[in-house]
Structure formats: structure tokens, C-alpha cells
Amino acid sequence: MILITEFMDEAWVEWLRGRAEVVYEPDLPDRPDDLSRLAAGARALIVRNRTQVRGPLLETGFSCVGRLGVGLDNIDMDGCASRGIEVFPAVGANTLSVAEYVVTTAAVLRRGAYLMRGAMEAGGWPRGLAGQGREMAGAVLGLIGYGGIAREAARLARAWGMEVVAADPYARDFEGAREATAAEVLAQADVVSLHVPLTDETRHLIDADALAAMKPGAVLVNAARGGVVDEAAVCAALRSGQLGGAALDTFETEPLGPDHPFAGVSNLILTPHIGGVTQEANARVSEMTARRVAEHLGL
CATH class of the missing domain: 3.40.50.720 (NAD(P)-binding Rossmann-like Domain)
Known part of the structure; x- marks a missing residue:
């Protein structure tokens, strides 16, 4: 299962759904208990900047994180590296x-x-x-x-x-x-x-x-x-x-x-952290992230 925790271009959510089970709940950063529960069954996470990928969440078993953007301060990169979790930022797309x-x-x-x-x-x-x-x-x-x-x-x-x-x-x-x-x-x-x-x-x-x-x-x-x-x-x-x-x-x-x-x-x-978010940029970021996660999972 691929867990998408924040907003993503709908066309690329559907593209992923054509290849794997997808749970898309873009308000999960405000529901940490549900986030932890759903992450326990995920092979991959797709996040933006509000989802904190650190602490006990790293122990839930996913193998990669697709970052819908470029900043990585919400992701424990050392913790991911030590567990073999790949992180894919959408460099250049926005x-x-x-x-x-x-x-x-x-x-x-x-x-x-x-x-x-x-x-x-x-x-x-x-x-x-x-x-x-x-x-x-x-x-x-x-x-x-x-x-x-x-x-x-x-x-x-x-x-x-x-x-x-x-x-x-x-x-x-x-x-x-x-x-x-x-x-x-x-x-x-x-x-x-x-x-x-x-x-x-x-x-x-x-x-x-x-x-x-x-x-x-x-x-x-x-x-x-x-x-x-x-x-x-x-x-x-x-x-x-x-x-x-x-x-x-x-x-x-x-x-x-x-x-x-x-x-x-x-x-x-x-402005509410939208410098890198336009319709066009969201489509580019979502495509890059979806394709990299799918490739990692062999989909």
C-alpha cells in the first residue's frame, strides 16, 4: 500500500491507483494517531512538508518516502538512511x-x-x-x-x-x-x-x-x-x-x-507555504514523485 498524507495532483494519485493500493488522506498531519496506524501497512509514504517522518513512524516498515517538494527538514534523513529507507525529493519540479x-x-x-x-x-x-x-x-x-x-x-x-x-x-x-x-x-x-x-x-x-x-x-x-x-x-x-x-x-x-x-x-x-505550489508545479512535482516511488517499488 502507498500512503499519501498530503495533497497531490489527482491525476497522479489515480496513476498510482492503477498500479497499487493507495490510501490518500491529505489531512493526516492533523491526525497523528491515524497516520501511525495507516503507516504500519504502507510500503511507501508520499508527503509534503507537514508530515513529520521521524521517531516511531520510522519503525512502521515502509521502504521509501516520496517528498512532494524539495525541503527535507521534516524528514529524519539519518534515521531513514540507517534503516535503508530511500527518500525521493522532487528536485527541480517546482x-x-x-x-x-x-x-x-x-x-x-x-x-x-x-x-x-x-x-x-x-x-x-x-x-x-x-x-x-x-x-x-x-x-x-x-x-x-x-x-x-x-x-x-x-x-x-x-x-x-x-x-x-x-x-x-x-x-x-x-x-x-x-x-x-x-x-x-x-x-x-x-x-x-x-x-x-x-x-x-x-x-x-x-x-x-x-x-x-x-x-x-x-x-x-x-x-x-x-x-x-x-x-x-x-x-x-x-x-x-x-x-x-x-x-x-x-x-x-x-x-x-x-x-x-x-x-x-x-x-x-x-502566504501559506505555497511558493512552490501552482497547478503546473503541482502536476510536475506529483508526476516526478509518483514515478520515482513506483520505480522503487517495482510497479
Whole structure:
């Protein structure tokens, strides 16, 4: 049996059903007892980012995990390796979706006018304020991390006439961007976008000190991992005006819950971890994952 614990393109769920028994219950992360019970009969798991593949779940006997996406911080990779459990992330399948999210949300924040609806509906006509928006052409996009998604974001940004700088101690090259240190990226960029995994090294990489080092009025985009950003520090920087805007797609706690720090903060776009999820990307991610799991199981 293949257990699918989060949403997947229906066509590829059906493709798998034509080859094996499939249990598809996309709300299982909210039902941990049912998740453990169903996993006990599974040959393979297919998950997104909310299913925690660790602890006792690893002892239930499945032989592989298909990851509908690329981040692996919800999967105990060492635990899987020690048990011979293969993990298949959908590398590259949602690259364009995330890259488009980066540049489009940055453009919305820099232009500013798209966030004026409330004032207009209240009877205002904030044309003077809206007219203070900034163009993307000639601005500097700073990328912290320079893997596949960052490179695609750089390509899109260059098409808009932006200059691109990037920092990544592990990058094989910096084609399409000017190499810089992380400190130089923060100091020079009009838009800072994060493209790093969540590790001990990167947790709260963007804290109060990093935000203070950014250009006044710069924009921050995080479609990587929530723990990379100190969320309270971002809110404080937005309130003070040091940060001109922010778009956050990932969070330390997902869903947010009642204790989040974002209420009443302006110039802030919040989206529910969907940077890599469009209809097209979901189909690509689902196809790649379904085929790799089926191949592993000999289906």
C-alpha cells in the first residue's frame, strides 16, 4: 500500500491507483494517531512538508518516502538512511513556481500601490502615497543561497533589468550573478531573497542584526524555510521602517496558530507555504514523485 498524507495532483494519485493500493488522506498531519496506524501497512509514504517522518513512524516498515517538494527538514534523513529507507525529493519540479513567487511578491512590495485597497474602500484616495512606489529595473536583487531556485529567480530578475548579487559558500559557480559575501548582499541589495535549507547554521540567519545591516527600505522575501528568519525581528523592522516590506511564505510554526507576531504589521505579505505550489508545479512535482516511488517499488 502507498500512503499519501498530503495533497497531490489527482491525476497522479489515480496513476498510482492503477498500479497499487493507495490510501490518500491529505489531512493526516492533523491526525497523528491515524497516520501511525495507516503507516504500519504502507510500503511507501508520499508527503509534503507537514508530515513529520521521524521517531516511531520510522519503525512502521515502509521502504521509501516520496517528498512532494524539495525541503527535507521534516524528514529524519539519518534515521531513514540507517534503516535503508530511500527518500525521493522532487528536485527541480517546482523551481519556476518559487522563482516567480520571489520576483512577483518583491515587485508588489516595492510598488506598494497594490496594498492600498483598504484605504480606498474607506473613502480615501491615496494617490500621492501610491505614487511613491519603486521600479524593479535598476534595483539589486540579493540572493542568500545560490542553488537552482535562486538561479531561476536571478534569470527572471535580470529580464526586468535588475542587477543580481549572490552569496553561497557551497555554490559551484555564480553564473548569472555577482559573487558576494552574505554581509555584502545584505548591505547592497534592494531585495533580499533567501534560498537556504534550515540547519543549525542557518536558523535565525536573518535576525535583528542582519535586518539592521540591510539597506533602509529594502524588501525581504522568504520562500525557503521559516526558521531561517526571526519573525519577531522582521515585524519590529517593518514597524520601524528599517525594512520596507516583507513577503513570508514559510514560518517557524505552520499553521501559524494564535500566538504569531504579525497582527497589524503593514507592508507584509503572508502566504501559506505555497511558493512552490501552482497547478503546473503541482502536476510536475506529483508526476516526478509518483514515478520515482513506483520505480522503487517495482510497479
